[in-house]
Amino acid sequence: AQSVSQHNHHVILSEAASLELGCNYSYGGTVNLFWYVQYPGQHLQLLLKYFSGDPLVKGIKGFEAEFIKSKFSFNLRKPSVQWSDTAEYFCAVSLGSNTGKLIFGQGTTLQVKP
Protein backbone atom coordinates (compact mmCIF):
# COMPACT_ATOMS: atom_id res chain seq x y z
CA ALA A 1 0.00 0.00 0.00
CA GLN A 2 1.09 3.55 -0.60
CA SER A 3 2.56 5.32 2.40
CA VAL A 4 4.28 8.51 3.41
CA SER A 5 6.86 8.70 6.15
CA GLN A 6 8.30 11.72 7.88
CA HIS A 7 11.57 11.01 9.60
CA ASN A 8 11.39 13.50 12.41
CA HIS A 9 8.50 13.51 14.86
CA HIS A 10 9.64 16.41 17.00
CA VAL A 11 12.25 18.98 16.08
CA ILE A 12 13.49 21.75 18.35
CA LEU A 13 15.50 24.60 16.85
CA SER A 14 16.69 28.01 17.87
CA GLU A 15 15.68 31.03 15.84
CA ALA A 16 17.80 31.58 12.74
CA ALA A 17 18.75 27.91 12.54
CA SER A 18 18.24 26.11 9.25
CA LEU A 19 15.48 23.57 8.89
CA GLU A 20 15.15 20.41 6.87
CA LEU A 21 12.26 18.03 7.39
CA GLY A 22 12.41 14.71 5.61
CA CYS A 23 9.57 13.11 3.71
CA ASN A 24 9.62 9.87 1.73
CA TYR A 25 6.81 8.13 -0.04
CA SER A 26 6.32 4.68 -1.44
CA TYR A 27 4.64 4.64 -4.82
CA GLY A 28 6.15 3.94 -8.20
CA GLY A 29 3.76 5.95 -10.35
CA THR A 30 2.99 9.61 -10.85
CA VAL A 31 2.56 11.55 -7.64
CA ASN A 32 1.63 15.05 -6.59
CA LEU A 33 3.37 16.26 -3.45
CA PHE A 34 2.38 18.70 -0.75
CA TRP A 35 3.51 20.19 2.49
CA TYR A 36 0.83 21.49 4.82
CA VAL A 37 1.35 23.41 8.06
CA GLN A 38 -0.94 23.55 11.06
CA TYR A 39 -0.31 26.42 13.44
CA PRO A 40 -1.67 25.96 16.97
CA GLY A 41 -5.45 26.18 16.94
CA GLN A 42 -5.67 26.66 13.18
CA HIS A 43 -6.54 24.58 10.16
CA LEU A 44 -4.17 22.85 7.78
CA GLN A 45 -2.72 25.40 5.36
CA LEU A 46 -0.86 24.67 2.17
CA LEU A 47 2.83 25.62 2.29
CA LEU A 48 3.75 24.40 -1.16
CA LYS A 49 2.93 21.82 -3.79
CA TYR A 50 4.59 19.97 -6.61
CA PHE A 51 2.74 18.66 -9.63
CA SER A 52 5.29 18.79 -12.41
CA GLY A 53 8.15 20.89 -13.77
CA ASP A 54 10.99 22.32 -11.70
CA PRO A 55 11.60 19.89 -8.83
CA LEU A 56 12.65 22.74 -6.57
CA VAL A 57 9.44 24.31 -5.37
CA LYS A 58 9.15 27.57 -3.48
CA GLY A 59 6.27 28.13 -1.11
CA ILE A 60 5.00 30.70 1.31
CA LYS A 61 6.95 32.14 4.25
CA GLY A 62 10.36 31.31 2.79
CA PHE A 63 9.86 27.54 2.65
CA GLU A 64 11.01 25.41 -0.24
CA ALA A 65 11.03 21.72 -1.04
CA GLU A 66 12.90 19.56 -3.48
CA PHE A 67 11.41 16.57 -5.24
CA ILE A 68 14.02 13.89 -5.85
CA LYS A 69 12.28 11.21 -7.85
CA SER A 70 15.08 8.67 -7.57
CA LYS A 71 14.93 8.89 -3.79
CA PHE A 72 11.12 9.12 -3.55
CA SER A 73 11.68 12.16 -1.37
CA PHE A 74 10.21 15.63 -0.96
CA ASN A 75 12.13 17.31 1.84
CA LEU A 76 11.08 20.66 3.23
CA ARG A 77 13.68 23.34 3.90
CA LYS A 78 13.96 26.81 5.29
CA PRO A 79 17.32 28.56 5.65
CA SER A 80 16.45 30.53 8.80
CA VAL A 81 13.47 29.68 11.02
CA GLN A 82 11.52 32.11 13.16
CA TRP A 83 9.63 31.61 16.39
CA SER A 84 6.41 32.01 14.38
CA ASP A 85 7.26 28.83 12.43
CA THR A 86 6.39 26.79 15.50
CA ALA A 87 3.74 24.43 14.18
CA GLU A 88 3.05 20.92 12.98
CA TYR A 89 4.15 20.10 9.44
CA PHE A 90 2.57 17.42 7.29
CA CYS A 91 3.87 15.93 4.10
CA ALA A 92 1.17 14.51 1.83
CA VAL A 93 0.97 12.74 -1.48
CA SER A 94 -1.82 12.29 -3.97
CA LEU A 95 -1.54 9.67 -6.65
CA GLY A 96 -2.13 10.19 -10.33
CA SER A 97 -5.79 9.27 -9.93
CA ASN A 98 -8.51 11.86 -10.31
CA THR A 99 -10.04 11.63 -6.85
CA GLY A 100 -7.08 13.48 -5.41
CA LYS A 101 -7.22 11.83 -2.00
CA LEU A 102 -4.24 12.76 0.13
CA ILE A 103 -2.05 10.27 1.93
CA PHE A 104 -0.41 11.96 4.89
CA GLY A 105 2.76 11.41 6.79
CA GLN A 106 2.55 11.30 10.56
CA GLY A 107 3.53 14.93 10.95
CA THR A 108 6.51 16.70 12.48
CA THR A 109 6.14 19.07 15.39
CA LEU A 110 8.54 21.96 15.04
CA GLN A 111 9.32 24.03 18.11
CA VAL A 112 11.39 27.15 17.55
CA LYS A 113 12.93 28.69 20.63
CA PRO A 114 13.28 32.48 20.63
Next chain:
Amino acid sequence: EPEVTQTPSHQVTQMGQEVILRCVPISNHLYFYWYRQILGQKVEFLVSFYNNEISEKSEIFDDQFSVERPDGSNFTLKIRSTKLEDSAMYFCASRGQAHNQPQHFGDGTRLSIL
Protein backbone atom coordinates in the same frame (compact mmCIF):
# COMPACT_ATOMS: atom_id res chain seq x y z
CA GLU B 1 -9.58 34.37 0.99
CA PRO B 2 -12.50 31.93 0.89
CA GLU B 3 -12.45 29.28 3.59
CA VAL B 4 -13.88 25.88 4.33
CA THR B 5 -15.99 26.10 7.47
CA GLN B 6 -16.90 23.27 9.79
CA THR B 7 -19.44 23.04 12.57
CA PRO B 8 -19.48 22.29 15.39
CA SER B 9 -15.90 22.77 16.52
CA HIS B 10 -16.40 20.21 19.28
CA GLN B 11 -19.06 17.52 19.54
CA VAL B 12 -19.52 15.28 22.56
CA THR B 13 -21.80 12.29 22.02
CA GLN B 14 -22.78 9.14 23.87
CA MET B 15 -21.67 5.87 22.33
CA GLY B 16 -24.34 4.45 20.04
CA GLN B 17 -25.77 7.83 19.15
CA GLU B 18 -25.87 9.26 15.66
CA VAL B 19 -23.76 12.32 14.90
CA ILE B 20 -23.70 14.66 11.91
CA LEU B 21 -20.66 16.78 11.18
CA ARG B 22 -21.19 19.73 8.91
CA CYS B 23 -18.97 21.42 6.39
CA VAL B 24 -19.42 24.31 3.99
CA PRO B 25 -16.83 23.93 1.22
CA ILE B 26 -15.53 26.81 -0.84
CA SER B 27 -18.34 27.81 -3.15
CA ASN B 28 -16.89 27.05 -6.59
CA HIS B 29 -15.15 23.86 -5.55
CA LEU B 30 -16.30 20.54 -6.96
CA TYR B 31 -14.36 17.89 -5.04
CA PHE B 32 -15.06 17.29 -1.38
CA TYR B 33 -13.28 15.16 1.18
CA TRP B 34 -13.44 13.98 4.76
CA TYR B 35 -10.37 13.00 6.73
CA ARG B 36 -9.91 12.10 10.36
CA GLN B 37 -7.03 12.20 12.82
CA ILE B 38 -7.14 10.05 15.91
CA LEU B 39 -5.07 11.63 18.68
CA GLY B 40 -1.39 10.91 18.12
CA GLN B 41 -1.93 9.27 14.73
CA LYS B 42 -1.78 10.25 11.08
CA VAL B 43 -4.43 12.18 9.21
CA GLU B 44 -6.36 9.45 7.38
CA PHE B 45 -8.50 9.73 4.27
CA LEU B 46 -12.12 8.69 4.72
CA VAL B 47 -14.02 9.57 1.56
CA SER B 48 -14.05 11.74 -1.54
CA PHE B 49 -17.19 13.06 -3.19
CA TYR B 50 -17.69 14.45 -6.68
CA ASN B 51 -20.69 15.06 -8.88
CA ASN B 52 -23.07 14.07 -6.09
CA GLU B 53 -21.59 10.68 -5.46
CA ILE B 54 -18.78 9.02 -3.59
CA SER B 55 -15.75 8.72 -5.87
CA GLU B 56 -13.51 6.87 -3.44
CA LYS B 57 -13.69 5.63 0.13
CA SER B 58 -11.25 4.04 2.50
CA GLU B 59 -11.74 0.83 4.45
CA ILE B 60 -12.45 2.97 7.50
CA PHE B 61 -15.57 4.31 5.78
CA ASP B 62 -17.85 1.38 6.52
CA ASP B 63 -21.64 1.15 6.60
CA GLN B 64 -21.77 3.29 9.74
CA PHE B 65 -20.60 6.29 7.74
CA SER B 66 -22.41 8.26 5.07
CA VAL B 67 -21.94 11.58 3.31
CA GLU B 68 -24.41 13.91 1.76
CA ARG B 69 -24.57 17.22 -0.03
CA PRO B 70 -28.14 18.04 0.84
CA ASP B 71 -28.53 21.55 -0.49
CA GLY B 72 -25.68 22.46 -2.81
CA SER B 73 -23.65 24.23 -0.15
CA ASN B 74 -23.34 21.91 2.85
CA PHE B 75 -21.38 18.67 2.87
CA THR B 76 -22.14 16.42 5.81
CA LEU B 77 -20.60 13.34 7.37
CA LYS B 78 -22.96 11.14 9.36
CA ILE B 79 -21.90 8.41 11.73
CA ARG B 80 -24.93 6.25 12.43
CA SER B 81 -24.03 4.53 15.68
CA THR B 82 -20.89 5.96 17.18
CA LYS B 83 -18.21 3.85 18.82
CA LEU B 84 -15.51 4.90 21.25
CA GLU B 85 -12.91 4.49 18.52
CA ASP B 86 -14.67 7.13 16.40
CA SER B 87 -13.27 9.76 18.76
CA ALA B 88 -11.02 11.88 16.56
CA MET B 89 -10.59 15.19 14.81
CA TYR B 90 -12.56 15.22 11.56
CA PHE B 91 -11.41 17.49 8.75
CA CYS B 92 -13.38 18.50 5.71
CA ALA B 93 -11.56 19.64 2.57
CA SER B 94 -12.51 20.85 -0.87
CA ARG B 95 -10.73 21.61 -4.12
CA GLY B 96 -11.48 23.06 -7.50
CA GLN B 97 -11.89 21.34 -10.83
CA ALA B 98 -8.36 21.69 -12.19
CA HIS B 99 -6.03 18.80 -11.58
CA ASN B 100 -3.32 20.94 -10.02
CA GLN B 101 -5.54 22.54 -7.41
CA PRO B 102 -4.63 21.81 -3.78
CA GLN B 103 -7.17 20.88 -1.16
CA HIS B 104 -8.31 23.53 1.27
CA PHE B 105 -9.08 22.35 4.79
CA GLY B 106 -11.51 23.43 7.45
CA ASP B 107 -10.60 23.88 11.10
CA GLY B 108 -11.92 20.46 11.99
CA THR B 109 -14.50 19.08 14.38
CA ARG B 110 -13.26 17.35 17.50
CA LEU B 111 -15.58 14.42 18.11
CA SER B 112 -15.53 12.90 21.59
CA ILE B 113 -17.48 9.69 22.19
CA LEU B 114 -18.28 8.88 25.80
